[in-house]
Amino acid sequence: xxxxxxLKNSFSLVLNLKENLAMILAITGTPPDLNIRTIKSNLGLxxxxxxxxxxxxxxxxEQLGVFVINPLVKAFQERNLSGNNGEELLKNLGHSIxxxxxxxxxxxxxxxxxxxxxxxxILLLDNCDTALVMELRAVEARNVEEPxxxxxxRGPKEGFTERLQTSVALLRRKITHPGLCLEEMSIGxxxxxxVMVVYIKxxxxxxxxxxxxxxxxxxxxxxxxxxxYIEQLIEDAPYxxxxxxxxxxxxxxxxxxxxxxxxxxxxxxxxxxxxxxxxFFEAIQTPEDYYSRSYNYSLVRIIRLIFLISSLALPGLYVxxxxxxxxxxxxxxxxxxxxxxxxxPFPLLLEVLLFGLIFEGLREAGVRLPRPVGQAVTIVGAxxxxxxAVDAGLVSSSTVIVTAFIGIAGFITPGLYEIFIITRxxxxxxxxxxxxxxxxxxxxxxxxxxxxxxxxxxPYISPVSPLNVKELKDVYIRAPLWMLNTRxxxxxxxxxxxxxxxxxxxxxxxxxxxKDNK
Amino acid sequence: xxxxxxxxxxxxxxxxxxxxxPTTILFLPYLVYAEARQDAWLSxxxxxxxxVMIGDIIGRLGRRFPExxxxxxxxxxxxxxxxxxxxLLFAATFIYINSIxxxxxxxxxITNFIPExxxxxxxxxxxxxxxxxxxxxxxxxxxxNDMILPLLFIMIFIILGLVVPFIKTENLMPVLENGIVxxxxxxxxxxxxxTETFIMLMLVPYLSKPAEARRIITRSIVxxxxxxxxxxxxxxxxxxxxxxxxxxxxxxxxxxxxxxFFLTNVDPVILLVWILGGTMKISIFLYCSTLAIAQLLRLRxxxxxxxxxxxxxxxxxxxxxxxxxxxxxxxxxVGPLLILPxxxxxxxxxxxxAVITGKGTQx
Numbered sequence: 001x002x003x004x005x006x007l008k009n010s011f012s013l014v015l016n017l018k019e020n021l022a023m024i025l026a027i028t029g030t031p032p033d034l035n036i037r038t039i040k041s042n043l044g045l046x047x048x049x050x051x052x053x054x055x056x057x058x059x060x061x062e063q064l065g066v067f068v069i070n071p072l073v074k075a076f077q078e079r080n081l082s083g084n085n086g087e088e089l090l091k092n093l094g095h096s097i098x099x100x101x102x103x104x105x106x107x108x109x110x111x112x113x114x115x116x117x118x119x120x121x122i123l124l125l126d127n128c129d130t131a132l133v134m135e136l137r138a139v140e141a142r143n144v145e146e147p148x149x150x151x152x153x154r155g156p157k158e159g160f161t162e163r164l165q166t167s168v169a170l171l172r173r174k175i176t177h178p179g180l181c182l183e184e185m186s187i188g189x190x191x192x193x194x195v196m197v198v199y200i201k202x203x204x205x206x207x208x209x210x211x212x213x214x215x216x217x218x219x220x221x222x223x224x225x226x227x228x229y230i231e232q233l234i235e236d237a238p239y240x241x242x243x244x245x246x247x248x249x250x251x252x253x254x255x256x257x258x259x260x261x262x263x264x265x266x267x268x269x270x271x272x273x274x275x276x277x278x279x280f281f282e283a284i285q286t287p288e289d290y291y292s293r294s295y296n297y298s299l300v301r302i303i304r305l306i307f308l309i310s311s312l313a314l315p316g317l318y319v320x321x322x323x324x325x326x327x328x329x330x331x332x333x334x335x336x337x338x339x340x341x342x343x344x345p346f347p348l349l350l351e352v353l354l355f356g357l358i359f360e361g362l363r364e365a366g367v368r369l370p371r372p373v374g375q376a377v378t379i380v381g382a383x384x385x386x387x388x389a390v391d392a393g394l395v396s397s398s399t400v401i402v403t404a405f406i407g408i409a410g411f412i413t414p415g416l417y418e419i420f421i422i423t424r425x426x427x428x429x430x431x432x433x434x435x436x437x438x439x440x441x442x443x444x445x446x447x448x449x450x451x452x453x454x455x456x457x458x459p460y461i462s463p464v465s466p467l468n469v470k471e472l473k474d475v476y477i478r479a480p481l482w483m484l485n486t487r488x489x490x491x492x493x494x495x496x497x498x499x500x501x502x503x504x505x506x507x508x509x510x511x512x513x514x515k516d517n518k
Numbered sequence: 519x520x521x522x523x524x525x526x527x528x529x530x531x532x533x534x535x536x537x538x539x540p541t542t543i544l545f546l547p548y549l550v551y552a553e554a555r556q557d558a559w560l561s562x563x564x565x566x567x568x569x570v571m572i573g574d575i576i577g578r579l580g581r582r583f584p585e586x587x588x589x590x591x592x593x594x595x596x597x598x599x600x601x602x603x604x605x606l607l608f609a610a611t612f613i614y615i616n617s618i619x620x621x622x623x624x625x626x627x628i629t630n631f632i633p634e635x636x637x638x639x640x641x642x643x644x645x646x647x648x649x650x651x652x653x654x655x656x657x658x659x660x661x662x663n664d665m666i667l668p669l670l671f672i673m674i675f676i677i678l679g680l681v682v683p684f685i686k687t688e689n690l691m692p693v694l695e696n697g698i699v700x701x702x703x704x705x706x707x708x709x710x711x712x713t714e715t716f717i718m719l720m721l722v723p724y725l726s727k728p729a730e731a732r733r734i735i736t737r738s739i740v741x742x743x744x745x746x747x748x749x750x751x752x753x754x755x756x757x758x759x760x761x762x763x764x765x766x767x768x769x770x771x772x773x774x775x776x777x778x779f780f781l782t783n784v785d786p787v788i789l790l791v792w793i794l795g796g797t798m799k800i801s802i803f804l805y806c807s808t809l810a811i812a813q814l815l816r817l818r819x820x821x822x823x824x825x826x827x828x829x830x831x832x833x834x835x836x837x838x839x840x841x842x843x844x845x846x847x848x849x850x851x852v853g854p855l856l857i858l859p860x861x862x863x864x865x866x867x868x869x870x871x872a873v874i875t876g877k878g879t880q881x
Binding site: 324325434435436437438439440441443444445447448451452459461464465466467 | 631632650654797
């Protein structure tokens with residue numbers, strides 16, 4: 001009781017070094033990796049006394065030796081110290097003795113303890129109520145690698161890492177303008193995770209930035225293990241199956257989205273950055289669309305959309321067509337399908353369900369298992385389930401084809417994978433009961449739900465609804481880059497021009513070539 | 519305020535178009551052709567003019583009372599008791615019309631599409647979906663419509679494009695064979711559809727610019743009239759005298775196309791898109807009736823009113839009619855007599871009263 005009272009009252013350092021040390025140790029305890037290195041001059045009691053606190057597990061001790069301990073000890077021995085009081089002495093130490101790149105002054109004990117536990121080194125001096133903080137952290141981080149989820153053929157291949165500094169560096173290298181704002185917060189009662197809210201001052205909507213910060217600051221949780229925690233605690237529609245916050249591991253994607261006026265959140269310990277607001281059609285956009293010329297990728301966009309829709313609706317449409325509207329399918333195909341289903345003991349709905357379940361199981365096993373075993377799963381899946389199940393009369397071959405197609409279609413838009421299983425099931429059951437009417441009504445319910453969603457103020461399926469014909473240039477197709485000269489209206493309303501209007505490349509004058517020939 | 523959302527002028531146009539279009543595209547050519555024959559397209563022009571006139575009345579009322587629905591301004595105009603009764607009449611009309619649409623829709627689906635499903639199940643599925651939509655409010659309703667109406671139009675244009683090779687312009691001859699009378703008689707039964715702009719009596723206060731109401735209505739009517747004109751012309755030129763026996767020309771056209779190499783029968787696809795349009799239409803009527811009831815009873819929110827109204831609509835749609843024949847009978851004999859005076863007559867009456875008493879804002 002008394003101790004906690006004392007802790008609460010002692011917010012800042014006092015003049016006595018021993019008391020300061022005692023107060024810090026009262027908060028941290030005496031963990032085995034906390035090191036207190038005392039430095040004294042050899043003049044005995046008269047000379048100044050200093051204590052260097054650092055966590056051996058977090059600090060780069062080699063650098064600490066070179067930049068801090070070495071010069072300090074030398075200075076103390078040579079009595080190369082000036083200053084009338086502790087305060088001045090400390091300032092002199094920081095300015096002209098210690099060679100570490102960062103030196104900060106700090107008075108609050110809570111902050112000192114926080115920094116100590118984050119890996120900073122603390123220098124306390126006798127007769128002084130200020131401490132020097134040096135940032136010399138040891139870094140064990142993964143190298144910058146290509147993200148496994150978002151691979152591209154053309155374009156930057158680097159991805160964020162778990163280390164916040166690296167991620168910030170990668171981003172800063174993309175956008176060097178001073179308008180790039182990074183605001184740091186620390187979230188998590190115990191984890192004290194460093195989180196950066198990133199935006200471009202000149203472009204991002206002020207209200208959006210404030211809203212993001214407001215939602216972040218109301219998070220009260222013991223720890224943040226990944227940016228996914230943050231996502232789930234600040235999203236707009238916690239009950240919806242649709243994700244309303246974007247995520248990416250690629251700095252170029254984050255930079256591009258910042259330039260569109262979005263806000264990004266980087267979280268220490270997670271290579272996945274969050275971007276907001278998110279719209280539905282981000283699922284069919286990839287960075288590569290913008291790096292390559294537009295014709296091919298405009299078509300690819302449409303292909304993605306077709307596969308996205310079939311991935312949702314195909315099981316339902318298949319059941320509806322075979323069960324309720326066989327007249328729609330070409331006659332020969334109907335005959336083949338019914339012949340294949342001849343020996344299958346289950347109703348079609350159950351068959352599709354069963355095989356869908358097997359497929360999802362295989363997929364999950366393939367992801368979780370170590371690589372070599374994962375291949376075994378694939379072989380078992382492809383050979384045994386695929387062919388043997390058909391031979392055994394468990395499922396019909398047409399169902400296998402449909403399920404495989406859905407599987408592949410689902411992989412095309414990985415950003416929406418989490419909604420697929422649920423929506424497929426919904427449409428499948430509706431199709432089983434009401435045929436095409438059920439599928440249509442199911443899709444309508446999905447549309448309605450999507451229309452009712454917002455992500456940080458932006459309607460979820462903008463610009464398709466509310467319809468904004470001008471913005472469609474970057475939805476179903478990807479218009480040539482020089483046509484994408486405005487930022488999306490549904491994200492930012494001011495500072496909309498992203499390039500001057502005459503950016504269409506023009507062939508050179510005839511003279512130009514003639515000159516060369518002369 | 520019951521409804522917090524606002525819709526833009528364009529969204530309002532889309533809403534009116536989707537209210538009129540899905541039914542007219544199916545039923546209107548048959549109804550008109552029965553009387554006017556190859557001059558049916560003239561009847562459509564006539565109906566469009568009629569529709570614009572009715573729309574004008576509604577637009578003028580909207581301009582006089584830009585912040586009130588008909589439920590509210592009939593109170594200001596006629597006093598609390600009479601006003602309430604007129605409001606009640608309108609709420610009842612919305613529900614009644616909706617029930618007929620729902621039943622028609624259901625019957626069409628069942629005969630063409632899902633013969634083994636009971637009527638009640640189909641109707642419940644449709645109406646409950648619309649209840650779900652309505653509960654999200656007007657803004658979401660019009661946003662869903664933003665996605666669906668373009669689909670509907672694209673589908674129609676694809677059909678029309680594929681039908682071009684079958685067109686024989688000589689089917690349109692001779693013009694005005696039997697004088698003008700059949701043209702007018704053909705226009706009468708179909709005119710009811712074009713007075714459905716009266717939904718705007720409920721929506722004007724939620725426009726972002728209520729002053730535009732008249733222009734919005736005119737634009738929608740002209741759009742629908744134009745589409746309908748093309749549709750009827752296509753039907754007459756394609757089928758000639760056969761048109762008289764074709765109940766749903768849009769579907770028949772699709773059947774004519776026959777993409778043998780691709781799908782033997784594309785009409786389920788067309789029905790699928792058409793269901794989307796039809797459901798939107800039902801949603802809009804359900805929205806209007808829900809809002810009317812909520813305003814009559816001075817409710818604070820209409821979430822549950824939508825459920826109750828939906829259930830009432832289902833009951834009225836199922837109980838009175840034994841089968842599709844009694845429904846058709848009812849539509850032909852009772853419907854127009856009941857609906858037309860309310861849809862067109864009462865707004866005209868209210869406008870006259872407003873002009874005489876000088877109530878409402880005048881500019």
